[in-house]
Amino acid sequence: MKQGSGIGVLDKSVTVLRAVADTPCSLAELCVRTGLPRATAHRLAVGLEVHRLLQRSGDGRWQPGPALGELNNGTIDPLLDAAATVLPRLRDLTGESVQLYRREGVQRVCVASAEPPTGLRDTVPVGARLAMTAGSGAKVLVAWADPATQRSVLADAVFGERVLVEVRRRGWAQSVAERESGVASVSAPVRDSAGSVVAAVSVSGPVERIGRRPGVRWAADLLAAADALRNRL
Amino acid sequence: MKQGSGIGVLDKSVTVLRAVADTPCSLAELCVRTGLPRATAHRLAVGLEVHRLLQRSGDGRWQPGPALGELNNGTIDPLLDAAATVLPRLRDLTGESVQLYRREGVQRVCVASAEPPTGLRDTVPVGARLAMTAGSGAKVLVAWADPATQRSVLADAVFGERVLVEVRRRGWAQSVAERESGVASVSAPVRDSAGSVVAAVSVSGPVERIGRRPGVRWAADLLAAADALRNRL
DNA sequence: ACGATAGTATCATCCTGTGAAACAGGGTAG
């Protein structure tokens, strides 16, 4: 899946920004998260700092800078605002990684995430584009998509129309090793006040730990989180 | 004043982002605002669009993209949030350009702006760093700065300690052709709930139109705007 | 039909960004 614009420096810079979006980190950790050599990661991070897109905390860790809010002309996305408190709470409750996805055409984008600080865990960087052909978040977003999008996606999806009917009936979806080997997840739709599905909130983690039916454990918590998000829109 | 990081593509990309932060624009206008050749402006804008840092409105104009909010980990700056409504209102009331500045060391940064759509007007791009040695915004930020910063700035400023005493007494500052020839401005401090000055809000425009004593006309409106900002912090 | 303007694509050229290596500083184990 195309993640780059074709402009190397821009692509790497965005990789760096995404790497610290969820959690601040040291330069060494930034190299790990981005895959960049230390000299390159350092040069780009300092460059972004000059433009106030990144800043360093007191202990030297890299984190998002104030210009991100300024370049947005003060526009606050209420869903992201709500996600900033709801996702960490769901992560703490479940002990697993949590993501929020939005549909964009026949792809989905991770627009917010919260993950446990240590241990084996599923990491989806903010900004990452994923296919809509696999995974519980995809099932949810497709289940409530327009018919044209459904037809387009189902042509290549690992699930079929029957699964989508079930997702709409049950109100949530789960998957095992669909998007990624060894990972299971469960997702629920986030609706706006008009009832339209505007995002999907997901809990994901290794199959060995969360089992093949994570919905049994966490559907109620997920639906509560989805409601909390909806109530803030 | 150093505005660049030394990484050409990053610097140009940020120039593009800043150019559309306040008001969306066409590609042609983007070239004017950034000074970039059309091929370069187009390539960078499309690259930023791929990363969702820019997006195109229905009529093809470039505007901030959703990733800016996402990369910020949902962090909302209440001052910028408040500025998004207060600054446009002040611009409409005065008919002139309005800016919000924050102090950063011995410089100030324009963190929000609102300007009239047409005609002769003072443009300060969001993200621009200005000196603290001239201009009404500088006077306000220095007047309430710590003594060390005051001493450092006053060594090179076009105003002296006496001016700062007067600014603190009066509660606002004005200037004529200090930061820029032909431009006059008036500024007021924005305080937080503890009473500390956290920003300066300014009205600026051509001297011929707003006169050499813009404070007479707009000090009351400015102070009201500063209060409106403070009440949202 | 024509000219102007805007958006998009191409590609020869040259300048920029890369990243291995070196350096400096701090922390820790022996």
Added chain:
DNA sequence: CTACCCTGTTTCACAGGATGATACTATCGT
């Protein structure tokens, strides 16, 4: 106290990426 490891920062030869003039396409106004 010394040696080693790790982290952050800087340097610079070189490879490759970004530039921007130009061409192309589409739309609009006269």
